[in-house]
Amino acid sequence: MTLPHIAVLTIAIAVNAGLFYRLLLGRTSFDRLLAASAIGTNAVILLVLIGFVFERPDSFVDLALSYALLNFIGTVAVGKYLETRQHQLWSLMRGMEEEEDG
Numbered sequence: 001m002t003l004p005h006i007a008v009l010t011i012a013i014a015v016n017a018g019l020f021y022r023l024l025l026g027r028t029s030f031d032r033l034l035a036a037s038a039i040g041t042n043a044v045i046l047l048v049l050i051g052f053v054f055e056r057p058d059s060f061v062d063l064a065l066s067y068a069l070l071n072f073i074g075t076v077a078v079g080k081y082l083e084t085r086q087h088q089l090w091s092l093m094r095g096m097e098e099e100e101d102g
Helices: 005-024 029-053 057-101
Strands: none
Touching: 005 029, 029 057
């Protein structure tokens, strides 16, 4: 393992520590979703880096691309769910306000 590999691993671990903090203690659901997506992106970078360390980038890049695709689809799906849920909550709250007024 060369010095650049160790430097990239160290940076990725430090970034992931901050992202885990945001994932656990984020203010909103969307903050947590963005942190989870960024952690997935860092995992893709680490998979590619591990491929170069083991001198088999072809197989690890395939795994990284598959994981990146799953990460993207999962982020979009959860984001859509959260958006729909938030819209339903706002509609429910407006309905309660109208009942109080009327």
